[in-house]
Amino acid sequence: MSEFTGSCHCGEISYTFKGEILRQINCHCKNCRKSSGGPYLANIFVSEGNLLIKGAPMEYQHLADSGNQMTKKFCGNCGAQMFSLGSGRPGIVSIRGGTIDDLEIIQPAINIFVSSKIPSTPLDESLATYDKMPS
Ligand SMILES: [Zn+2]
Ligand SMILES: [Zn+2]
Helix, strand or coil, rough: EEEEECCCCCCEEEEEEEEECCCEEEEECCCHHHHHHHCEEEEEEEEEEEEECEEEEECEEECCCCCEEEEEEECCCCEEEEEEEEECCCCCEEEEHHCCCCHHHCCCCCCEEECCCCCCCCCCCEECCCCCCCC
């Protein structure tokens, strides 16, 4: 069981999580890079029901390469990306790792879409890597 809090940069949106973390994935795909502004994105996947959000994030939708409709939630004041939901996995939300307060929570298990990573981004050699999305 994990328990942690997080917030956007300005603090207008915050959240509390209590439950099991389902999966932690560092994603190097173009969508994650472009939406976060970072070299890759630490995705912390959890059940939506275990996440209590304070404030009202704005939403932005786009189609993933898989054809799934993705909804990204972000702070309308500071613009920080907070959460992502996909139509392919109802009820599952990805928390953007950089918004978590307790840094020890972030323990990625795998790196995915390394085929589109920024060449200079170092990879943790102890983690499994996948060129695309593992099946
Ligand atoms: Zn904010
Ligand atoms: Zn991605």
